[in-house]
Amino acid sequence: MQKILNYINGEYCEPHSGEWLDNYNPSNGEVYSQIANSNATDISKAYDAAKAAFPEWSNTTIEERSRILLKIAAIIERNLDRLAKAEAKDNGKPLSLARVVDIPRASSNFRFFGNAITQFASDAHESVGLGTMNYTLRQPIGVVGCISPWNLPLYLFSWKIAPALAAGNTVVAKPSEVTPMTAYLLGEICTEAGLPKGVLNIVHGTGPSAGQAIVEHPGIKAISFTGGTKTGEHLARTAAPMFKKLSLELGGKNPNLIFADCDYDKMLAVTVKSSFANQGQICLCGSRIFVESSIYEKFKKDFVAKVQQLKVGNPFDADTNLGALVSKPHLEKVQSYIAIAEDEGGKILCGGKSVTVKGSENGYYLEPTVIEVYDDQCRVNQEEIFGPVVTIMPFETEEEALQMANGVKYGLSSTLWTSDLNRTMRISKKLEAGIVWVNTWLNRDLRTPFGGVKDSGVGREGGFEALRFFTEAKNVCIKYE
């Protein structure tokens, strides 16, 4: 069976423990590869390689760093088909989605930061009366840690690694143990692109073992983490006494506010996507839909009709809209929320049941599910489900819509549907979220700041924000006569 090895100091290697974890194909429930079960010894080895590589990499010219990152981007692009298939098999997502979103975006991440670093400038401040000139050095931090989740595996892994490398750091990175395959393949791509040994080290294993060892390692001075809010809390507690720099991109429970004056057909089509893309397993999916009461009944009927047309199927079938959920435990968690919704008095308008796909009977498939709720404070409206489940509820006034939108502990993204510019301005300012999409969803310009407020995290990724995170600012003050 294929082994998913660590990539340390430019070489693939087995974990120190000699132990392996099963890697499941969610579309049929079969174990199809073995993942290195790494521990603190492997992290230490990866750290040593990264530390040794740091002086040279941080002194490599920006043009050279940029050239290598652009080469990685090009090789990812050339391997689009192979990587998309690997992602679909490992994660359960439709191959069509991996082909147009996950892998192209992973390539764009390397290309974007390969270019951005050539434009990353720092400030100079002349204090005329004092006769001093200050300039800011933006220096790489050293060895940094990158930890990513399973929902957009290579996409989110590269979103952290690319800016870290562009800024001159060396990296110890761990992908999710649930979806390690494309991160494993990235090792050989980096070797082919000529990335020097030790600059990027990819270690596989569980969160409590390999992940925890990255966060605890005293030499790793910054951690960029994307994952669940509970894990983020634990990570912050571990890292705080060592004063590590932290960027935490955490969970969400994003509102979708629909006003009667919106472009209805466009809203309806996009809302189906924002609810169920990637089986609802995108941190930015709009999982709470609030609709102005005058169009609520119409929306309810049209939305449910469209959702019922979505096809749940094998990720490799061309007409599949929703593939498999990522794992059996995750499927069970999502199903438990459907049961909670019923207990709470929610009404299942469509979906709610698991799906048996012919030829893939043991896969983790679930119908896209729409639940009408009567209280925005109920558990299914407050807790992150992270699956193909959305709630809908009417509102009467703008104030009520805002109150419900903001009435959760999360604050990642939000979507607003309206044609009224004044309303757009008012609501955008008041929404408690890191991102507000107006009349669109998941429209991403990589230069923009990305991240959440409240329990959705701290820090921002994207554009120069990411390059700022992965550098330390140093003020140099020179007195002149």
Ligand code: NAD
């Ligand atoms: P998770 O928190 O279980 O795991 C994320 C990563 O952290 C994995 O690599 C895991 O192995 C590692 N990890 C777990 N325990 C650790 C520990 N003690 N120390 C160090 N690392 C540890 O999250 P998940 O289930 O993989 O992903 C789903 C979550 O990610 C959802 O909550 C989703 O909203 C969130 N997410 C957020 C964003 C964002 O940008 N805000 C993007 C995607 C996903």
